[in-house]
Amino acid sequence: MERVRLNRAMHVGFFLLLVASASRLLVRHGLNAESAVNVGLAAVLGLLYAVGVAFWRPLGHRGRLAWLVAVLLLWLVLVEMAPSFSWCAIPLFFVCLRLLSPPLTIVAATVLTVSVIVAQINLADRFDPSQVLAPIAVAAMTVVIFWELRRSGVLEERERLSREIHDTLAQGLTSQRILLQAADRAWESDPSLARSYLRQAMTSTGENLEEARRFVRDLGPADLAERSLPDVLKSICDDFRQEGAEYPLDARTQAVLLRVAQGALANAREHAQASRVVVTLSYLEGEVTLDVFDDGVGFDQAAPGPGRGYGLRGMRDRLAEVGGTLVVESVPGEGTAVAARIPL
Template sequence: MERIWLNRAMHAGFFLLLAASASRLVVRHAMDLTTIAALADAGLLALVYAGGVLLWERLGRRGRLIWLAVVLGCWLVLVELAPSFAWCAIPLLYLCLRLLSLRMTLVAAAVLTVAVIVAQISLSDRFDPSLVLAPIAVAAMTIVIFWELRKAGIMQERERLSREIHDTLAQGLTSQRMLLQAAERVWESDPDQARSYVRTAIEAAGENLDEARRFVRDLGPAPLAVRSLPEALTALGAEFRLEGTEFPLADGTQAVLLRVAQGAVANAREHARASRVIVTLAYLDDEVTLDVYDDGVGFDQTMAVTRPGRGYGLRAMRDRVAEVGGTLTVESAPGEGTAVAARIPV
């Protein structure tokens, strides 16, 4: 979401800077051939830029690169005709960072910076070192800031996908494996029961595939598309309890609560060897709470945190809950079961 708004802000900034430069040109210069040519080029640049934004998905990567080259070419000609249009360099540099590799972005940044420096010098009545140093500094800071934002966005997306894979695909595949193993054990003695296990595994595979398609598109959990949160929690197969009067929750809050419940219930079944799992959803005055308790073997929380490869599910739960402003606590000890409690303010 942050990247979408950043893209929109840069597009809006480009058009505002383009309009500001055009108005400066009209106010400060006579309507001669150079001015008319610059305004015509500015109009063409605006149309090409807007067309690329509107047709972004249809263009594909090759088409976007060609579009970027045309935009930069129109802008360079425009800066030659009217140096004040150099102000558009920053949103154009952002486009380069979006579409080009770091090496090619540095080349494009050098071209943009030289164009800005030449424009600054032509607009000034005398040479000043700041006319050279300032554009270089702005370009350097812009590249670093945007590149770090890009890396942060990539890491955030990787974290989101890893959580979704852990909470949906991994658990779904584990469930299917257990069902197929059960079918194999009774295949000779009870074919009907074996076929029942296989049918259940097929249904689970279909649900898993649907979940995978949804999280790739950054959509909410599939069960919440057709059910309320209490109904989706009931379908987990654990003992479900509802406390308080149900009231509407944000989609993100519902998704977090369901994913936490799915993860906790899956852990209880796969690792804790629990005979009883209780899921409690409570609607309170200023918060909604989710508690998942199992009577399984429990675990040493210190070992789960310090041993490599352990405790990822709990970390993912905490991250999910924190993203919606809540907290998650876990209480467990060897032989004493496990309790997972999420608290989210509303």
């Protein structure tokens, strides 16, 4: 989402700088034959740029590269005729960083920076070092900022996928393994029971496959596609009681709370050896809460056992994305309580 906003800001910035450059040209030189030609060329550049933005997806990668080359060539001609339009270099630089490989980006950055330096020298009454140093500094900062944003985006996506894999594929595979082990134990003594376990494992495999497809497409949990959060929680709990009315929550909040519930239940099943787990969803004034308590073996929070670390960290990360918090209370031999809070 941050990258989408950045791209939109750069597109808007290009058009604003294009209009500002045309305004400066008209204010300084008035409307004459030469300025009219330059403004007309600027209008063509703006139209060409707008066409590329509007048809970004249909153009494909090769089409976008051809569009970028056309935009840059037209801009270079315009800057040669009217140096005021050199201001548009910064958003064009971002488009180059977005589309080109690192070697081509360096070439494009050099061309853009040199063009801006020449334009600044032509605009000024006399030469001073800032006309050279300032464009180089801006180009260097732009490259560093963009590449840092790209690196952060890659790390963010990697973290998202790791959370989804942990909360869907890993838990689903664990359930399938338990069901298949049960089927293997019952294979000789009770074939019908073994087949029942196999059918449950097959159903779990199908659900897991659908979840994998959805998180690759960055969609919400499949369970929430047609049902509300209380309905889904009802389906994963053996006993369910409802008091009061259901409060409408946005899709992202429901998805986060469902993943937290699934993670807490998976921990209780795999590590706690609990005989009873209580899940409570509460709509309070200004916030929604989800509490999961089990009567299992508990653990030492100062030194959590294997499997305890990542799941809880993933829950905290999910909740932090929607402004929520997670509190975990556990003592060895006294069970574990997981409390999630999200402001409304």
